[in-house]
Amino acid sequence: MKSNYLLFLAAGKLFGARLVGAIEILSWRRPRVVPLSYNYVDGLIDYRGAVYPVFNLVLRLGLTKPGPIGFAAEAQEQGDAGRSIILLEENKVPFGIVVDTVVKMAMMEDPSGAMVTAAPVDPQFVKGIVQDDSHDVVILDFERLFHAR
Amino acid sequence: MDFGTRFLILSLGGENYAIPITRLLEITMPRNIQKDPKQADIFEGNVEYRGAWIPVVNMKKILKITGGPGENLLVVNSSKGVLGLLVDSVVEILDTDQKPVPMPRGVVNPSLTYFRGILRYKDNLVPLLDEDGLLK
Numbered sequence: 589m590k591s592n593y594l595l596f597l598a599a600g601k602l603f604g605a606r607l608v609g610a611i612e613i614l615s616w617r618r619p620r621v622v623p624l625s626y627n628y629v630d631g632l633i634d635y636r637g638a639v640y641p642v643f644n645l646v647l648r649l650g651l652t653k654p655g656p657i658g659f660a661a662e663a664q665e666q667g668d669a670g671r672s673i674i675l676l677e678e679n680k681v682p683f684g685i686v687v688d689t690v691v692k693m694a695m696m697e698d699p700s701g702a703m704v705t706a707a708p709v710d711p712q713f714v715k716g717i718v719q720d721d722s723h724d725v726v727i728l729d730f731e732r733l734f735h736a737r
Numbered sequence: 738m739d740f741g742t743r744f745l746i747l748s749l750g751g752e753n754y755a756i757p758i759t760r761l762l763e764i765t766m767p768r769n770i771q772k773d774p775k776q777a778d779i780f781e782g783n784v785e786y787r788g789a790w791i792p793v794v795n796m797k798k799i800l801k802i803t804g805g806p807g808e809n810l811l812v813v814n815s816s817k818g819v820l821g822l823l824v825d826s827v828v829e830i831l832d833t834d835q836k837p838v839p840m841p842r843g844v845v846n847p848s849l850t851y852f853r854g855i856l857r858y859k860d861n862l863v864p865l866l867d868e869d870g871l872l873k
Binding site: 620621622623624625626629632633634639640641643681682683734735 | 752800801802838840841842843844845846849851852855857860861862863864
Protein backbone atom coordinates (compact mmCIF):
# COMPACT_ATOMS: atom_id res chain seq x y z
CA MET A 589 0.00 0.00 0.00
CA LYS A 590 1.18 3.51 -0.79
CA SER A 591 0.97 6.58 1.43
CA ASN A 592 2.09 10.19 1.38
CA TYR A 593 5.32 10.87 3.21
CA LEU A 594 7.19 13.98 4.15
CA LEU A 595 10.91 13.53 3.53
CA PHE A 596 13.42 15.44 5.60
CA LEU A 597 17.09 15.47 6.50
CA ALA A 598 18.49 15.23 10.01
CA ALA A 599 22.21 14.77 10.71
CA GLY A 600 22.74 14.12 7.01
CA LYS A 601 20.34 11.19 6.92
CA LEU A 602 17.10 11.01 4.94
CA PHE A 603 13.97 10.25 6.96
CA GLY A 604 10.29 9.97 6.12
CA ALA A 605 7.17 10.65 8.19
CA ARG A 606 3.84 9.28 7.01
CA LEU A 607 1.33 12.07 6.68
CA VAL A 608 -1.71 11.50 8.85
CA GLY A 609 -4.12 14.40 9.11
CA ALA A 610 -2.77 17.91 9.05
CA ILE A 611 0.90 18.66 8.99
CA GLU A 612 2.60 21.99 9.51
CA ILE A 613 6.12 23.01 8.69
CA LEU A 614 7.34 25.98 10.71
CA SER A 615 10.56 27.90 10.51
CA TRP A 616 12.57 27.29 13.65
CA ARG A 617 11.39 29.21 16.68
CA ARG A 618 12.53 28.96 20.24
CA PRO A 619 10.29 26.52 22.13
CA ARG A 620 9.43 27.14 25.77
CA VAL A 621 11.99 25.09 27.65
CA VAL A 622 10.60 22.85 30.40
CA PRO A 623 12.96 22.28 33.35
CA LEU A 624 13.83 18.64 34.01
CA SER A 625 12.56 17.52 30.62
CA TYR A 626 14.32 14.72 28.76
CA ASN A 627 17.55 15.86 27.12
CA TYR A 628 16.08 15.42 23.62
CA VAL A 629 13.07 17.67 24.36
CA ASP A 630 13.65 21.18 23.04
CA GLY A 631 10.48 22.46 24.73
CA LEU A 632 6.88 23.32 23.95
CA ILE A 633 5.27 25.50 21.32
CA ASP A 634 1.77 26.87 21.10
CA TYR A 635 0.39 26.60 17.59
CA ARG A 636 -3.20 27.24 16.55
CA GLY A 637 -4.61 26.48 19.96
CA ALA A 638 -2.62 23.32 20.66
CA VAL A 639 0.47 22.77 22.78
CA TYR A 640 3.07 20.67 20.96
CA PRO A 641 6.12 19.08 22.56
CA VAL A 642 9.12 19.66 20.30
CA PHE A 643 11.59 16.81 20.11
CA ASN A 644 15.17 17.01 18.90
CA LEU A 645 15.37 14.03 16.59
CA VAL A 646 19.16 14.05 16.26
CA LEU A 647 19.64 13.92 20.02
CA ARG A 648 16.98 11.25 20.49
CA LEU A 649 18.53 9.02 17.88
CA GLY A 650 22.01 9.66 19.25
CA LEU A 651 23.18 10.80 15.83
CA THR A 652 26.01 13.23 15.44
CA LYS A 653 26.08 15.84 12.77
CA PRO A 654 28.95 15.85 10.32
CA GLY A 655 31.54 18.08 11.98
CA PRO A 656 32.32 21.53 10.58
CA ILE A 657 35.37 21.38 8.37
CA GLY A 658 36.93 24.34 6.59
CA PHE A 659 34.33 26.53 4.91
CA ALA A 660 31.53 24.43 6.37
CA ALA A 661 32.45 25.60 9.87
CA GLU A 662 30.93 29.01 9.24
CA ALA A 663 27.62 27.58 8.05
CA GLN A 664 27.50 25.30 11.08
CA GLU A 665 27.58 28.31 13.37
CA GLN A 666 24.14 29.34 12.14
CA GLY A 667 22.85 26.90 14.72
CA ASP A 668 19.07 26.53 14.68
CA ALA A 669 18.38 29.43 12.31
CA GLY A 670 18.09 27.39 9.12
CA ARG A 671 16.21 24.49 10.66
CA SER A 672 12.51 23.67 10.65
CA ILE A 673 9.98 22.31 13.09
CA ILE A 674 7.57 19.77 11.60
CA LEU A 675 4.29 19.36 13.47
CA LEU A 676 2.90 15.86 13.08
CA GLU A 677 0.63 13.46 14.82
CA GLU A 678 0.85 9.75 15.39
CA ASN A 679 -1.96 7.78 17.02
CA LYS A 680 -3.76 11.14 17.42
CA VAL A 681 -0.94 12.49 19.60
CA PRO A 682 0.40 15.79 18.22
CA PHE A 683 4.10 16.55 18.46
CA GLY A 684 6.85 18.44 16.70
CA ILE A 685 10.32 17.44 15.57
CA VAL A 686 13.28 19.64 14.75
CA VAL A 687 14.86 18.76 11.40
CA ASP A 688 17.70 20.24 9.38
CA THR A 689 15.89 20.49 6.04
CA VAL A 690 12.48 19.53 4.69
CA VAL A 691 13.13 17.84 1.33
CA LYS A 692 9.77 17.09 -0.28
CA MET A 693 6.50 15.18 -0.14
CA ALA A 694 6.45 11.83 -1.89
CA MET A 695 4.02 8.96 -2.47
CA MET A 696 5.89 5.85 -1.36
CA GLU A 697 5.25 2.22 -0.50
CA ASP A 698 4.60 1.66 3.20
CA PRO A 699 7.35 -0.30 4.96
CA SER A 700 6.73 -4.05 5.06
CA GLY A 701 7.17 -4.33 8.82
CA ALA A 702 10.16 -6.63 8.51
CA MET A 703 13.04 -5.90 10.87
CA VAL A 704 15.64 -3.77 9.12
CA THR A 705 18.90 -2.16 10.06
CA ALA A 706 19.48 1.49 9.37
CA ALA A 707 22.72 1.99 11.26
CA PRO A 708 23.51 4.07 13.17
CA VAL A 709 19.78 4.47 13.96
CA ASP A 710 18.64 2.09 16.70
CA PRO A 711 16.54 -0.60 14.94
CA GLN A 712 13.80 -0.44 17.60
CA PHE A 713 12.94 3.06 16.32
CA VAL A 714 12.77 2.06 12.65
CA LYS A 715 9.54 0.96 10.97
CA GLY A 716 11.31 0.23 7.72
CA ILE A 717 13.39 1.54 4.87
CA VAL A 718 11.80 2.48 1.57
CA GLN A 719 13.25 3.77 -1.65
CA ASP A 720 12.63 7.13 -3.26
CA ASP A 721 14.58 8.06 -6.41
CA SER A 722 17.07 5.33 -5.45
CA HIS A 723 17.71 6.94 -2.07
CA ASP A 724 17.10 5.02 1.14
CA VAL A 725 14.46 6.68 3.31
CA VAL A 726 14.29 5.64 6.96
CA ILE A 727 10.70 5.51 8.24
CA LEU A 728 10.69 6.11 11.97
CA ASP A 729 8.42 4.76 14.66
CA PHE A 730 7.59 8.02 16.44
CA GLU A 731 5.44 6.33 19.08
CA ARG A 732 8.46 4.37 20.26
CA LEU A 733 10.81 7.29 19.87
CA PHE A 734 8.99 9.79 21.97
CA HIS A 735 6.17 8.19 23.91
CA ALA A 736 7.38 4.81 25.06
CA ARG A 737 8.94 6.10 28.28
CA MET B 738 -9.24 19.71 40.73
CA ASP B 739 -10.45 23.28 40.44
CA PHE B 740 -7.56 25.75 40.38
CA GLY B 741 -9.82 28.80 40.23
CA THR B 742 -9.42 31.46 37.62
CA ARG B 743 -6.54 33.45 39.03
CA PHE B 744 -2.89 32.53 38.91
CA LEU B 745 0.23 34.23 40.20
CA ILE B 746 2.85 34.60 37.46
CA LEU B 747 6.35 34.43 38.93
CA SER B 748 9.82 34.48 37.48
CA LEU B 749 12.65 32.00 38.00
CA GLY B 750 15.90 32.24 36.07
CA GLY B 751 14.38 34.60 33.52
CA GLU B 752 11.39 32.36 32.68
CA ASN B 753 7.82 32.64 33.92
CA TYR B 754 5.90 30.06 35.93
CA ALA B 755 2.49 30.09 37.61
CA ILE B 756 0.82 28.91 40.81
CA PRO B 757 -2.89 29.04 41.66
CA ILE B 758 -3.78 32.10 43.71
CA THR B 759 -6.06 29.93 45.82
CA ARG B 760 -2.95 28.37 47.37
CA LEU B 761 -1.09 31.63 47.99
CA LEU B 762 -1.10 32.96 51.55
CA GLU B 763 1.40 35.80 51.32
CA ILE B 764 4.14 37.38 49.23
CA THR B 765 7.00 38.64 51.38
CA MET B 766 10.76 39.15 51.56
CA PRO B 767 12.82 36.29 52.97
CA ARG B 768 14.00 37.51 56.38
CA ASN B 769 15.79 35.71 59.17
CA ILE B 770 15.98 32.34 57.47
CA GLN B 771 17.28 29.91 60.08
CA LYS B 772 19.58 27.35 58.50
CA ASP B 773 18.95 23.74 59.43
CA PRO B 774 21.84 21.41 58.55
CA LYS B 775 19.54 18.39 58.79
CA GLN B 776 17.37 19.58 55.91
CA ALA B 777 17.81 18.36 52.34
CA ASP B 778 19.70 20.45 49.79
CA ILE B 779 16.52 21.98 48.29
CA PHE B 780 15.79 23.83 51.55
CA GLU B 781 17.37 27.13 52.51
CA GLY B 782 16.19 26.78 56.12
CA ASN B 783 13.07 27.78 58.05
CA VAL B 784 11.28 31.08 58.64
CA GLU B 785 8.71 32.10 61.18
CA TYR B 786 5.28 32.64 59.72
CA ARG B 787 2.39 33.65 61.98
CA GLY B 788 3.94 32.03 65.02
CA ALA B 789 5.03 28.77 63.33
CA TRP B 790 8.24 27.70 61.59
CA ILE B 791 7.83 26.80 57.94
CA PRO B 792 10.43 25.29 55.56
CA VAL B 793 11.82 27.54 52.84
CA VAL B 794 12.26 25.82 49.49
CA ASN B 795 14.79 26.96 46.89
CA MET B 796 12.68 26.53 43.74
CA LYS B 797 15.70 26.77 41.48
CA LYS B 798 17.29 23.79 43.17
CA ILE B 799 14.10 21.77 42.66
CA LEU B 800 13.88 22.68 38.98
CA LYS B 801 17.67 22.56 38.46
CA ILE B 802 17.82 26.17 37.33
CA THR B 803 21.14 27.92 37.85
CA GLY B 804 21.48 31.09 39.91
CA GLY B 805 20.90 32.40 43.41
CA PRO B 806 17.91 31.32 45.49
CA GLY B 807 15.67 34.32 44.70
CA GLU B 808 14.66 37.42 46.64
CA ASN B 809 10.92 36.94 47.06
CA LEU B 810 9.23 34.50 49.37
CA LEU B 811 5.83 33.07 48.47
CA VAL B 812 4.03 31.47 51.38
CA VAL B 813 1.74 28.76 50.02
CA ASN B 814 -0.63 26.20 51.38
CA SER B 815 0.26 22.74 50.13
CA SER B 816 -0.90 19.25 50.97
CA LYS B 817 2.43 18.89 52.84
CA GLY B 818 1.66 21.94 54.98
CA VAL B 819 2.56 25.60 54.67
CA LEU B 820 5.72 26.18 52.62
CA GLY B 821 7.88 29.14 51.71
CA LEU B 822 8.97 29.19 48.06
CA LEU B 823 11.89 31.38 47.01
CA VAL B 824 11.44 32.97 43.57
CA ASP B 825 13.23 35.74 41.68
CA SER B 826 10.24 38.01 41.25
CA VAL B 827 6.49 38.24 41.12
CA VAL B 828 5.29 39.32 37.68
CA GLU B 829 1.53 39.78 37.94
CA ILE B 830 -1.77 38.11 38.65
CA LEU B 831 -3.31 36.40 35.64
CA ASP B 832 -7.10 36.48 35.62
CA THR B 833 -8.25 33.96 33.08
CA ASP B 834 -11.01 31.52 32.20
CA GLN B 835 -8.57 29.07 30.59
CA LYS B 836 -8.15 25.57 31.93
CA PRO B 837 -4.52 24.44 32.25
CA VAL B 838 -3.41 22.19 29.39
CA PRO B 839 -1.94 18.91 30.65
CA MET B 840 1.82 18.54 30.16
CA PRO B 841 2.19 16.71 26.80
CA ARG B 842 3.34 13.10 26.94
CA GLY B 843 7.02 12.38 26.52
CA VAL B 844 8.32 15.71 27.85
CA VAL B 845 9.15 14.88 31.45
CA ASN B 846 9.38 11.64 33.36
CA PRO B 847 5.78 10.73 34.37
CA SER B 848 6.93 10.24 37.97
CA LEU B 849 7.84 13.92 38.20
CA THR B 850 5.16 15.76 40.15
CA TYR B 851 6.29 19.39 39.89
CA PHE B 852 3.91 20.53 37.14
CA ARG B 853 0.11 20.61 36.99
CA GLY B 854 0.10 21.63 33.36
CA ILE B 855 0.63 24.57 31.05
CA LEU B 856 -1.03 28.00 30.89
CA ARG B 857 -0.98 30.59 28.14
CA TYR B 858 0.24 34.00 29.22
CA LYS B 859 0.87 36.89 26.82
CA ASP B 860 1.59 34.70 23.78
CA ASN B 861 3.86 32.47 25.85
CA LEU B 862 3.49 29.12 27.54
CA VAL B 863 3.95 29.03 31.29
CA PRO B 864 4.31 25.84 33.35
CA LEU B 865 1.82 25.71 36.21
CA LEU B 866 3.66 24.50 39.29
CA ASP B 867 2.16 21.87 41.57
CA GLU B 868 2.83 23.04 45.12
CA ASP B 869 1.53 19.67 46.40
CA GLY B 870 4.12 17.75 44.38
CA LEU B 871 7.22 19.79 45.19
CA LEU B 872 8.11 17.75 48.26
CA LYS B 873 8.15 13.98 48.28
